[in-house]
Structure formats: C-alpha cells, structure tokens
Amino acid sequence: MEPIFTNDAIVFGILMLSLGFVFYTESIKTGFWPKFYKIVPGLFMAYFVPAIFTTIGVIAPEWETENTLGEVVKSKSQLYYVASRFLLPAALVLMTLSIDLKAIFNLGNKALIMFFTGTVGIIIGGPIAILLISIFSPETVGGADFDAVWRGLSTLAGSWIGGGANQTAMLEIYKYNPAKYGGMVFVDIVVANVWMAVLLIGIGKKDQINKWLKADTSAIEELKQKVITFSKKVKRNPTLTDFMIMLAIAFGTVGFGHFSAKFLGTFFSDIVSSMESQTGRNIFSFLGSSFFWLISISTIVAIILSYTKAKNYEGAGASKIGSIFIYILVATIGMKMDLKMIFENPGLIAIGFVWMSIHAGLLVLIAKLIKAPYFFLAVGSQANVGGAASAPIVAQAFHPSLATVGVLLAVFGYAIGTVGAILCTILMELSSTI
Numbered sequence: 001m002e003p004i005f006t007n008d009a010i011v012f013g014i015l016m017l018s019l020g021f022v023f024y025t026e027s028i029k030t031g032f033w034p035k036f037y038k039i040v041p042g043l044f045m046a047y048f049v050p051a052i053f054t055t056i057g058v059i060a061p062e063w064e065t066e067n068t069l070g071e072v073v074k075s076k077s078q079l080y081y082v083a084s085r086f087l088l089p090a091a092l093v094l095m096t097l098s099i100d101l102k103a104i105f106n107l108g109n110k111a112l113i114m115f116f117t118g119t120v121g122i123i124i125g126g127p128i129a130i131l132l133i134s135i136f137s138p139e140t141v142g143g144a145d146f147d148a149v150w151r152g153l154s155t156l157a158g159s160w161i162g163g164g165a166n167q168t169a170m171l172e173i174y175k176y177n178p179a180k181y182g183g184m185v186f187v188d189i190v191v192a193n194v195w196m197a198v199l200l201i202g203i204g205k206k207d208q209i210n211k212w213l214k215a216d217t218s219a220i221e222e223l224k225q226k227v228i229t230f231s232k233k234v235k236r237n238p239t240l241t242d243f244m245i246m247l248a249i250a251f252g253t254v255g256f257g258h259f260s261a262k263f264l265g266t267f268f269s270d271i272v273s274s275m276e277s278q279t280g281r282n283i284f285s286f287l288g289s290s291f292f293w294l295i296s297i298s299t300i301v302a303i304i305l306s307y308t309k310a311k312n313y314e315g316a317g318a319s320k321i322g323s324i325f326i327y328i329l330v331a332t333i334g335m336k337m338d339l340k341m342i343f344e345n346p347g348l349i350a351i352g353f354v355w356m357s358i359h360a361g362l363l364v365l366i367a368k369l370i371k372a373p374y375f376f377l378a379v380g381s382q383a384n385v386g387g388a389a390s391a392p393i394v395a396q397a398f399h400p401s402l403a404t405v406g407v408l409l410a411v412f413g414y415a416i417g418t419v420g421a422i423l424c425t426i427l428m429e430l431s432s433t434i
Contacts, residue, residue, distance in 0.1 A: 003060035008077055011059045015079070015331040018049040041204035043397045044197060046327050050334035051193075061336040080332040084389050085291070087325035089257055089298035090250035092392060094322030095403045096302035097249075098230055098314035103223040104405060110372045114380030115409050117366045119416065121359030122160045122384060123424040126153055127431035129354040133347070134432075140347035141432060150432045151176040152184040153351070154425035159188050160359075161424075162417015163387035163410075165289035169418050172285075173278075174425060183348055186341060191352035192385050193337045195360070196394070199378045203397045206374045215373040220402070227314070227401035234315030242316040249310060250321075253301045254294075261293035286414040295388040299407050319400035326396055326403075333390065359385070375402065383409035 005011055025033045026042045037045075053059045062076035130141045130150065143149045151174040158170035167188075171181065202209060210217055236242075269288030275281045286292055305311065342349060359381065367377045375398050383391040388410040395406030 001057065001060075002063045002065050003054075004058050006060075006063065006075065006077075008079055011077060011335075012079055014053060014059060015050055015328070015335065018053070019046055019327055019331055022046050022049065037204075039204065041200055041397070043203065043327075043330060043393070044200035046330045047197060047200065047334035047337075050331045051337040051339060054335055054337060055339040059335060060338075077335070080329075080336060083325075083329040083332040085258075085294065086251075086254055088329050088389060088392070089254045089294055091322040091325035091329070092295070092298050092403060092407055093250045093253045093302040093305070094246065094318040094325075095392075095396060095400045096299060097306055097311045097318050098227055099303065099306050099401060099404050100223065100226050101303060101306070103219075103226055104408075107219045107223065107405070110370060111376050111380065111405065111409065113370060114363065114367060114372050114376040115383055115412070117363055118359060118381045118384040119161055119413075119420050121362040122157060122355075123420055123427070124362075125355040125358035126157055126424045127427035128358055129351045130428055130431045131434065132354055133351050137347055137350075140351065146175050146177045147180065148176075148429075148432065149348075149351075150425065150428040152180060153428055154421060155181070155184050156188055156352070156355075157421035157424040157428075158417055159387075160192070160385045161420040162286060162414045163289075163292070163389075165286040165292060165414065166417030166421060169285040170421050170425065173422070183345060186345060187348045187352040189336060190341050190349060191356050193333070194342070194353075195356050196333075196382065196386060196390060198360075199382060199394055200397065202374060202378060203394070206398070209374040213367050213374065214371045215367070216371060217373045217375070220373055220375055220398070224399045224401055227319075227399070230311075231314050231319075234312045236315050238316035242313065243321075246313050246316065246318050246321060249305065249313070253298055253305075256301065257294045257297040258290075260297050261290040264293045264297075265290035283418045285418060289414070291388070292411070292414050295407060296411055299404065299411070303404075322403075323396065323400055326393055329389070330393055333393075356385075379406050379409060382406065383413050386410075387413060 005014065022042050022045045026037050026045075028034065050059070054061070060077070061080065062074065064072050064074050067073050130153070134141045141149050143151075154170040154174045155167045155176060158166035158168075176184070265288055268284075272281050272284045272288055275284070363377050363381055366372070367374070375395075379391060379395045379402075382394045383406060386394070388407060391406035391410040392403040393406075396403040
C-alpha cells in the first residue's frame with residue numbers, strides 16, 4: 001500500500017527526527033530514559049523507530065499505486081541505496097583512517113573461527129529446518145520441479161552466507177520459479193532484520209554475555225585503547241577546513257570506488273561469463289558485483305591512508321562523522337522492516353526462524369567452548385547474514401575502530417558464499433526427499 005509520505009526528502013526528515021529523538025533521550029541522565037537505555041541500546045532504537053513508522057504506514061521502502069490507466073506502478077524509496085552506496089563506504093573510510101592493522105591481526109583466530117561457525121550454522125541450519133518443519137507442516141516444505149521450496153531456500157543460503165550477488169547466483173543455478181521468488185525475499189528481509197535486532201540488543205548486555213562466555217576481551221580492549229589513546233593525542237578543535245578535508249577524503253574515495261567498481265565489475269563479469277564451466281561461473285559470480293568492489297576498494301584506500309598523516313584527522317572527529325553516516329544507514333535499514341510481515345506467511349517465516357536459531361545456537365555453543373567474546377559472535381554472524389552493508393554497523397556499535405573487522409569478514413563471505421550455499425542446497429534437497 002502507498003504510505004502517507006512518499007517524497008524521499010520528507011522521509012529523510014522523518015528518519016533524521018527519529019535519530020534526533022534517540023540521541024536526545026539517550027543523553028538524558030535522570031528519570032525513565034537512563035533505565036530504558038540500560039536495557040535497549042540506542043543503536044537498536046535507531047533501527048526500531050523507523051520500523052514502527054513503516055509498520056503503521058507513515059513511510060515505506062517500496063509501494064504500489066495505480067496510474068490513470070488503471071495500471072499498477074511500483075515505486076521505491078532511494079534512501080537505502082544512497083545510504084549503502086555513498087554513506088556506508090564514506091563511513092568506512094573515516095572510521096578506518098586511524099586503524100591499526102597490526103592490532104586487528106593480533107585479535108587472533110577466534111574471529112575467523114566464529115565467522116566459519118556462522119557459515120556452518122547456515123549450511124546445516126537449512127536442511128535441519130526443513131526436516132523439523134516437515135514434521136508439523138509437510139506442505140510448507142513441499143513443491144515439485146521449479147516450485148520446490150528447497151530451490152527457493154537456496155537463495156536464502158546465498159544471501160545469508162555471502163550477499164546479494166550470491167543470492168542471484170543461486171536463483172540462476174536452481175531456477176526457482178520467479179513468480180514465487182518474492183516470498184523468499186520476504187523471508188530474507190524479515191528473519192535477517194529480526195536477527196540483527198537481537199544482536200543489537202545483545203550489545204547492550206555484552207559485559208554480562210562475555211562474563212557468561214568466560215571470554216578474554218583483552219585483545220579487543222587493547223585495540224580500542226590504542227585508537228582512544230591516539231585520538232586523545234591528536235585531538236583538536238576542528239575547523240571548517242578540517243571538516244571539508246575529511247569530507248573530501250571520504251567522498252573522494254567513494255567517487256574513486258564507484259569509478260573503479262564500474263570497470264572492475266564489468267571486467268570480471270566478462271571473464272566469469274566466458275568460463276566454460278557453469279560451476280565456475282556461479283562460484284565467481286560475486287566478482288561481477290560493483291557493490292563488492294566498491295566496499296573492497298574503499299576499505300583498501302582507507303587502510304593505505306591510515307599509514308599517512310590523514311590518520312591525524314581522527315583528532316578532528318573523523319570517526320564521529322563516520323558514525324553519523326552509519327546511523328543514517330541503520331535508520332534506512334529499519335525503514336525496510338514492516339513488523340506486520342512476520343505474520344503474513346507463517347510457514348516460510350517459521351522455516352527462516354528455525355534456520356536462524358540453529359545458526360545462533362551453534363555460534364553460542366562454539367563461543368562458549370573457545371571462550372570467544374560476544375563481539376566475535378555478533379560480527380561473525382552478521383558478516384554472514386547481513387554482509388558488507390550491516391556487519392560494520394554491528395562492529396562499530398562496540399567501537400568505531402572495530403568497523404573494519406566487520407568489513408574484512410563480510411568481504412570474505414562474498415568469496416565463499418556461493419560454494420557454501422550450493423553445499424547447503426544439496427543437503428536441503430536431500431532433506432526434502434526423506
């Protein structure tokens with residue numbers, strides 16, 4: 001349905017008012033709000049308030065209307081596109097300027113272990129969810145030929161291990177009925193966003209969770225402290241010149257990223273499409289994604305800049321500007337979530353939630369066994385399920401200096417996404433025939 005406001009200028013104003021409300025109430029030191037934000041983190045509220053506006057029909061990510069000829073016309077907001085393609089890479093540049101790459105590598109192998117645990121959780125979660133749901137509702141996991149539900153779920157596996165490019169590759173490989181594909185996108189949006197909300201709430205309880213996990217957070221704290229110490233060392237009152245130069249660095253890099261991504265995406269797309277092996281074309285399809293190259297190039301340039309005097313702009317508030325961009329991205333992601341959708345297709349949604357619960361349960365089990373901090377659990381999961389658009393959001397919620405960790409893991413997810421999704425789909429097909 002068409003929302004009350006469809007003009008992106010108005011919608012952006014509503015999102016900014018939502019963020020202003022969250023930050024203002026979070027700054028209040030007495031009364032109800034301090035107690036509230038002890039339970040619910042501000043980042044979650046930045047996501048949830050826009051979701052409420054979408055749910056009640058004030059705004060919407062997309063909608064349908066009829067023109068004067070009676071034809072149905074589809075329209076969509078461009079705010080998420082702008083935030084993810086312009087503000088996200090700019091934020092990554094600004095938050096990576098002061099990064100200590102050696103300190104990131106010193107975080108150890110637990111980050112990779114939790115990332116791969118998340119991947120394995122998705123691979124085995126799909127077939128287990130099909131088996132469990134088939135006990136109560138066999139028709140939900142049925143379907144024949146190209147209408148088979150397991151074919152549609154293959155696209156979720158691609159999305160939840162890699163990203164959009166991997167999801168599209170799985171649709172091409174298994175030829176799921178395009179008329180029903182929207183239902184799978186629907187499950188992807190609902191389940192992935194609800195899980196992200198759970199992770200954000202967990203950040204507010206990270207100290208208690210780390211205590212229960214008996215986690216050693218010393219390497220993470222050391223990295224944070226290095227950035228904080230450096231920031232204090234170079235701290236200064238920013239001038240207009242400082243702000244302009246920081247924006248020039250950020251958006252200049254974004255511009256270079258878009259310029260390079262266009263050519264690299266086309267170049268590798270041609271190479272991949274010329275491969276004789278269909279399997280090879282599917283596995284390396286992510287190399288044709290301009291978004292993959294945009295995020296990768298922006299991060300690489302920012303890491304290079306961190307070895308120059310540009311890193312001193314952290315003292316003028318570079319990471320704070322980056323955080324503003326991230327919060328705007330969070331608000332646009334929240335805008336995509338209509339809470340009523342959870343109840344519209346209970347069968348498929350049930351599969352999605354069972355699947356995600358297995359992914360989450362395995363992460364908690366391994367984190368407990370290896371005493372991994374909640375940071376690795378949350379970012380390892382989101383690097384799989386959310387990809388490069390949301391893994392940095394969860395990472396920077398712990399500290400802006402950690403956003404790069406989320407990006408590096410998410411980019412790695414693109415590389416293994418299609419292979420992992422194919423393995424998951426093979427298991428789902430087998431589980432559907434039992």
